[in-house]
Amino acid sequence: MIPSTVTLLAKDLKLDLRSLENFISMLFFGVIILLIFAFALPIEDDSHEKLAPGLYWVVFLLSGILNLNKLFQIEKENGCMDAVLLAPIPRGSIFLGKMLENIIFITAMQVIMIPLFSLFFFEGLMVHFFELLGLSVFTAIGFSSLGTLLGGLTTDVRFKEILLPILLFPLLVPLLLASVILLQSLVGGNGLFAEADWLKLLIGFDLIYLVVSYLVFDIVMEI
Amino acid sequence: MFQKVIGYLALAGLALSGYIIFLWVPTESSQGYVQKIMYIHLPGVWITFVAFFITFLGSIGYLWKRQEKYDILALASAEIGVVFCTIGLVTGSIWGKPTWNTYWTWDARLTTTLILLLIFIGYLLLRKFVDPGEQQARFSAVVGIIGFLDVPLIHQSVSWWRTLHQTSTMFSRKPSSVVDPNIAMTVWISLAAMTLVFIWLLLKRLKIENEQRAFFRQVANMS
Numbered sequence: 001m002i003p004s005t006v007t008l009l010a011k012d013l014k015l016d017l018r019s020l021e022n023f024i025s026m027l028f029f030g031v032i033i034l035l036i037f038a039f040a041l042p043i044e045d046d047s048h049e050k051l052a053p054g055l056y057w058v059v060f061l062l063s064g065i066l067n068l069n070k071l072f073q074i075e076k077e078n079g080c081m082d083a084v085l086l087a088p089i090p091r092g093s094i095f096l097g098k099m100l101e102n103i104i105f106i107t108a109m110q111v112i113m114i115p116l117f118s119l120f121f122f123e124g125l126m127v128h129f130f131e132l133l134g135l136s137v138f139t140a141i142g143f144s145s146l147g148t149l150l151g152g153l154t155t156d157v158r159f160k161e162i163l164l165p166i167l168l169f170p171l172l173v174p175l176l177l178a179s180v181i182l183l184q185s186l187v188g189g190n191g192l193f194a195e196a197d198w199l200k201l202l203i204g205f206d207l208i209y210l211v212v213s214y215l216v217f218d219i220v221m222e223i
Numbered sequence: 224m225f226q227k228v229i230g231y232l233a234l235a236g237l238a239l240s241g242y243i244i245f246l247w248v249p250t251e252s253s254q255g256y257v258q259k260i261m262y263i264h265l266p267g268v269w270i271t272f273v274a275f276f277i278t279f280l281g282s283i284g285y286l287w288k289r290q291e292k293y294d295i296l297a298l299a300s301a302e303i304g305v306v307f308c309t310i311g312l313v314t315g316s317i318w319g320k321p322t323w324n325t326y327w328t329w330d331a332r333l334t335t336t337l338i339l340l341l342i343f344i345g346y347l348l349l350r351k352f353v354d355p356g357e358q359q360a361r362f363s364a365v366v367g368i369i370g371f372l373d374v375p376l377i378h379q380s381v382s383w384w385r386t387l388h389q390t391s392t393m394f395s396r397k398p399s400s401v402v403d404p405n406i407a408m409t410v411w412i413s414l415a416a417m418t419l420v421f422i423w424l425l426l427k428r429l430k431i432e433n434e435q436r437a438f439f440r441q442v443a444n445m446s
Contacts, residue, residue, distance in 0.1 A: 146369070153362050158352045166348060167366060170341040171373050174380035181384075201380055212372065216365050219286060 001096075004089035008097030013104065015074060022070055023105065030063035030113055031120075038120055045122075052122035053183035057176055059113065060106075060136070061143070065165055067105050068147040071098055072155040081155075085221060095148060095217040102144040103137065110136040128186050135182055135192065141206040142175045149213035153220045178202040226426040233423045236416030240409070248409040260318045262409055266417035267311035268336065274304030274421065275343060275371060282367030285360055291436070294360035297367055298350060299428035301343050303421060308340045331382035338377050342370040355439070 016022055037055050041047070075081040084094060110133060118126035125132060150168050154160040178198045185195045192199060244262045251258040281297030284290075315333065316326045327333070346366050353359040 149365075149369075153365060154349075156353075156358075157349070157362075160352075163345075163348060163352055167342075167345040170338050170345065171369065173338050174373070174376040177380045177384055197383065201376070201383075205376060208372075208376070209369075212369060216369065219361060220365055222361065 001090050001093050004087075005093040005096045005100070008084075008089075008094060009100050012074075012097065012101040016101070016105070022067060023109070026063050026066050026105070027109055027112060029066055030059050030109065031116060033059050033062055034113075034117060034120055048122045049124060049187065052117075052125060053180050053187055055121065056117060056125070056132075056183060057139070057179050059117070060110070060139070061169070061172070061176070063109065063113075064102075064106055064140075064143055064147070065168070067102055068144075068151040068168070069161055069164060071102065071148060071151040076155055091218045091221050092214055094221065095152075095214055098152070099144045099148040099213075102148060103140045106140040106144070107133070107137055110140075122187075124187055131186055131192055132183065135179065135186070138202055138206060139175060139179045142202070142209055143172065145206070145209040145213040146171055149217055149220065152217065174201060175205050178205065226423065226430070229419060229423045229426065233416065233419035236412070236419050240413040240416040243409050243412060248405050249403070251403075251406065254322055257318065257321045260314050262413040264311060264314040264318055265410060266414045267307050267314060269414060270417055270421045271304050271308040271311055271336065271339070273418075274300045274307060274425075275339065275374075277425075278304065278343070278346075278367050279371035282364035282371075285364045286368075291360065294364065295429055295432045295436075297364065299425055299432060301346055301367070302428060303424050305340065305343050305347060307421070308336060308343070312336060312340065329381075329385055331378060331384070334381045334384075335374065335378045338381075339370075339374060342373065346370060355436075 034055075037051075037058075041051060072081065075084055085091070114125055114129055114132055114136075118124070147164075147168060150164055154164050154167070157163055178201045181198050182192055182195055182202065186192060240262065244259055250256055277300035278297045281293045281300060284293035285297065312333075315336075319328065320326050346363060349366055350359060350363050353362055
């Protein structure tokens with residue numbers, strides 16, 4: 001299972017790196033949302049400190065959903081989905097490959113977004129760069145697990161661009177709450193471990209949906 | 224036949240509960256007349272959870288046995304659940320204004336119910352956007368299952384976030400929660416009546432869906 005996952009992951013990353021279309025559009029979309037918030041919200045610094053933890057994850061979710069919508073696009077456009085499904089590999093490795101691709105994408109994007117976020121909106125984030133990046137990876141695991149499952153599910157569905165967030169965002173509420181509160185604690189100078197319960201909830205959510213999505217993906221991809 | 228009997232029983236139950244709610248049961252001392260909305264609110268929320276649980280069971284049943292009847296059961300129950308969920312939220316809102324002095328508050332159970340409503344509206348939308356058939360049943364079963372599995376997580380996260388609701392009076396065994404026996408009996412009778420209404424609606428919806436599918440199959444065979 002692991003070799004086939006790596007092969008699929010390498011294929012996707014190679015294709016993405018060659019064109020960079022997805023990555024650049026995601027990144028610019030994120031920056032534009034950030035600018036809209038900066039214009040729409042009051043300019044005082046102390047209000048930004050309160051708003052930053054929430055906004056960071058809003059930007060995260062809205063730009064992350066772009067990649068999920070495109071996740072199975074390449075396969076679909078060239079009719080490769082059938083070929084991938086026919087290959088003698090477990091369906092689970094298709095899931096894992098796509099999910100890992102998405103996590104790598106999001107993490108790479110956050111590496112650029114965190115400095116931009118502190119530049120344009122709230123300086124305090126840059127101080128906690130590595131903790132925040134780690135937290136983003138954990139949020140990305142839950143986000144990508146459910147997102148890959150639902151992204152695969154909506155590939156052939158009409159109005160999938162709108163249906164995916166409608167299905168995905170309500171399910172992500174526990175994850176979002178946990179991430180917001182952990183980031184609040186980080187910005188408040190208490191560190192991630194001050195909110196141990198939320199950390200457990202975040203990791204629990206990741207594990208539950210990683211396993212459930214992995215198991216259910218088989219059913220979604222039946223032909 | 225069975226459905227007709229249930230229908231008349233539900234009608235009688237509603238008439239009876241209407242009578243005892245407005246004419247027989249004593250008005251509650253601290254909240255006054257407004258408390259009577261509880262006799263609609265509580266059964267509404269109760270039916271919501273029963274209905275979504277049936278959708279969950281129907282979804283599992285479909286993925287396990289692959290028989291259309293489970294899919295129809297899940298669909299019918301989800302539709303009724305969405306209606307009762309809306310009733311529960313609206314009556315709760317109306318009740319909240321005089322007692323909590325606000326129509327809406329981000330209380331744990333309120334928020335959980337709202338998110339549940341959003342998840343299952345997404346479920347129904349998905350059903351609309353996928354063409355009828357085996358794929359539709361499979362996709363909706365997946366969403367029905369992961370949507371229901373999310374409820375404990377959502378509830379846990381939202382209650383840590385903030386809470387205001389009175390603790391569950393009807394089902395807790397704590398000695399402190401003394402309920403007037405008349406009020407308790409009224410609640411049970413209205414619960415029973417509403418459950419009969421739910422069963423009647425469910426049977427009706429199952430019949431309609433079965434007939435509709437049979438009709439479409441006939442049309443498809445003719446052409």
